[in-house]
Amino acid sequence: MSTDSGDDFRSVAIEQLKQLGLSTYAARTFVALTSLGTGTATEISKVSEVPRTRVYDAVDELRERGLVDIQQSSPKKFWVVSAETTCQKFEQEMRQRTSLLTTALQELGTTQRKQEQRGVWTVEGQPAVTDRVLEFIGGAEDEIVYMTVEGLLTEDIVEALGEAARRGVSIRVAGISPDVQGMIRDEIPDAELFDTLWMWSDTPAGRLMMVDGNQTLASVLVNGRDATPSDPRSETAIWGVGETNSLVAVLRAIFTWRLENADPAD
Amino acid sequence: MSTDSGDDFRSVAIEQLKQLGLSTYAARTFVALTSLGTGTATEISKVSEVPRTRVYDAVDELRERGLVDIQQSSPKKFWVVSAETTCQKFEQEMRQRTSLLTTALQELGTTQRKQEQRGVWTVEGQPAVTDRVLEFIGGAEDEIVYMTVEGLLTEDIVEALGEAARRGVSIRVAGISPDVQGMIRDEIPDAELFDTLWMWSDTPAGRLMMVDGNQTLASVLVNGRDATPSDPRSETAIWGVGETNSLVAVLRAIFTWRLENADPAD
DNA sequence: TGATGAATTCACTCAGATAATCACAAACAA
DNA sequence: TTGTTTGTGATTATCTGAGTGAATTCATCA
Numbered sequence: 001m002s003t004d005s006g007d008d009f010r011s012v013a014i015e016q017l018k019q020l021g022l023s024t025y026a027a028r029t030f031v032a033l034t035s036l037g038t039g040t041a042t043e044i045s046k047v048s049e050v051p052r053t054r055v056y057d058a059v060d061e062l063r064e065r066g067l068v069d070i071q072q073s074s075p076k077k078f079w080v081v082s083a084e085t086t087c088q089k090f091e092q093e094m095r096q097r098t099s100l101l102t103t104a105l106q107e108l109g110t111t112q113r114k115q116e117q118r119g120v121w122t123v124e125g126q127p128a129v130t131d132r133v134l135e136f137i138g139g140a141e142d143e144i145v146y147m148t149v150e151g152l153l154t155e156d157i158v159e160a161l162g163e164a165a166r167r168g169v170s171i172r173v174a175g176i177s178p179d180v181q182g183m184i185r186d187e188i189p190d191a192e193l194f195d196t197l198w199m200w201s202d203t204p205a206g207r208l209m210m211v212d213g214n215q216t217l218a219s220v221l222v223n224g225r226d227a228t229p230s231d232p233r234s235e236t237a238i239w240g241v242g243e244t245n246s247l248v249a250v251l252r253a254i255f256t257w258r259l260e261n262a263d264p265a266d
Numbered sequence: 267m268s269t270d271s272g273d274d275f276r277s278v279a280i281e282q283l284k285q286l287g288l289s290t291y292a293a294r295t296f297v298a299l300t301s302l303g304t305g306t307a308t309e310i311s312k313v314s315e316v317p318r319t320r321v322y323d324a325v326d327e328l329r330e331r332g333l334v335d336i337q338q339s340s341p342k343k344f345w346v347v348s349a350e351t352t353c354q355k356f357e358q359e360m361r362q363r364t365s366l367l368t369t370a371l372q373e374l375g376t377t378q379r380k381q382e383q384r385g386v387w388t389v390e391g392q393p394a395v396t397d398r399v400l401e402f403i404g405g406a407e408d409e410i411v412y413m414t415v416e417g418l419l420t421e422d423i424v425e426a427l428g429e430a431a432r433r434g435v436s437i438r439v440a441g442i443s444p445d446v447q448g449m450i451r452d453e454i455p456d457a458e459l460f461d462t463l464w465m466w467s468d469t470p471a472g473r474l475m476m477v478d479g480n481q482t483l484a485s486v487l488v489n490g491r492d493a494t495p496s497d498p499r500s501e502t503a504i505w506g507v508g509e510t511n512s513l514v515a516v517l518r519a520i521f522t523w524r525l526e527n528a529d530p531a532d
Numbered sequence: 533t534g535a536t537g538a539a540t541t542c543a544c545t546c547a548g549a550t551a552a553t554c555a556c557a558a559a560c561a562a
Numbered sequence: 563t564t565g566t567t568t569g570t571g572a573t574t575a576t577c578t579g580a581g582t583g584a585a586t587t588c589a590t591c592a
Contacts, residue, residue: 013367020363021285024551066397120337122338123335340588
């Protein structure tokens with residue numbers, strides 16, 4: 001019974017409760033009480049493996065958060081609010097926190113976000129790289145050129161590209177398989193698809209993009225092309241912004257030359 | 267400059283970031299970078315008052331979360347994602363967490379939530395008491411009787427009562443001032459309003475409620491009637507559920523007798 | 533090329549929080 | 563009475579994170 005399938009849920013719930021600010025004792029106690037409904041300190045201690053004498057403190061922590069009620073008898077009994085109510089409480093609290101953070105940060109961030117002309121920045125990890133790509137796409141005003149290897153043209157990116165296209169941004173995409181090309185044509189009819197400009201296959205290449213001619217990003221899969229592309233840590237990108245930015249200058253030259261010499265598949 | 271009005275936002279933002287799982291160094295560094303846009307370790311240290319030698323650790327923590335990019339030069343420069351993106355990230359993460367928690371808890375809570383017949387539970391603090399009241403109202407199927415002193419019939423309760431009324435639950439409310447009565451009549455036309463059954467004014471009474479004849483709750487303002495009712499800590503309630511529950515038995519007797527002898531104001 | 537100062541990394545101390553254990557008094561049962 | 567359970571408080575151990583300083587690397591200038 002101590003190793004049945006519910007243990008997965010138990011540990012997940014405990015972990016999340018801890019992340020949300022409860023102590024481990026409080027989290028374990030809460031989970032135990034949730035399966036028990038009500039219980040005494042001894043019962044809770046047996047289920048949760050919290051030292052019995054500490055159950056009282058843990059329950060007190062939960063009581064202050066309004067998650068547990070107490071029956072003043074001997075032995076004391078403890079009652080836990082329903083799972084739904086608990087989750088609503090936490091969601092409420094998180095909403096509160098994020099909204100506080102949002103206003104505070106926006107108040108601070110009002111200072112000019114001057115576009116750095118010189119820097120070339122590095123990002124690690126596929127999620128973070130995707131974030132930058134999405135940010136670039138979201139800020140595009142005129143033109144997006146995006147080259148990518150298989151598997152790095154995810155749905156969210158296609159979606160963002162589609163939105164940009166509807167804003168009137170011209171889109172050029174390269175380096176994708178035929179079936180994905182079909183998806184693109186459905187999603188973004190105005191996109192211009194052209195063949196990969198050079199041999200991706202020999203390089204551990206990830207993506208190359210240029211936005212409005214003055215924002216560029218290039219990524220590689222650091223483990224080489226044989227690495228599992230699904231490993232999110234294996235992608236590293238550099239990016240830069242500004243007319244005078246060196247990375248921008250280089251990539252713009254490459255793109256311009258390649259694009260002029262390439263025959264669009266369209 | 268070190269004590270201008272932005273410090274409020276600064277401390278709020280730092281506090282929230284810490285609550286969301288960042289270390290204080292990381293939080294301070296992030297806030298500093300948010301006002302700077304980009305900066306070196308030295309600049310960050312001056313603004314954030316993080317020891318300069320630890321800025322690197324803090325930035326690393328932020329980088330792993332995808333909140334900061336690094337320019338590999340000497341001195342290193344650090345770039346921070348926009349406030350909007352950051353908040354979206356955190357909201358995303360919180361959604362993830364609460365949804366994980368929700369499924370895990372509901373999986374655990376499937377065990378029968380047998381209605382305890384014997385227990386009388388105590389709740390402390392006005393928010394927690396209101397929670398129970400709302401839960402009772404939400405689960406009502408037939409009838410709600412609710413007596414309250416001024417100030418404890420808050421909007422959310424009126425709203426919940428209205429919803430119950432639309433479900434076909436008959437509502438009886440007492441102990442409210444004439445102007446609030448007007449609001450009730452608007453919100454819940456079917457509610458039956460009657461005068462206070464006895465002299466509240468001599469007792470430190472809070473609320474009395476009975477739902478479906480088998481769930482009851484009674485609260486007092488522990489600091490007496492002269493205490494500020496606005497102090498959320500001053501309310502304490504006891505509640506019980508079940509036909510054979512002693513508190514239910516007592517309150518049901520009182521309510522039945524009083525209601526039969528009282529002339530509804532309606 | 534070497535010297536100087538700044539930048540970066542690393543190792544260490546200290547304090548506070550939390551986990552865990554123990555000791556003890558009160559209540560209760562046999 | 564004796565022995566058990568319950569609740570409370572004190573004590574110890576462990577760990578994380580804040581803060582400091584030394585050692586190494588790097589850039590710049592003579």
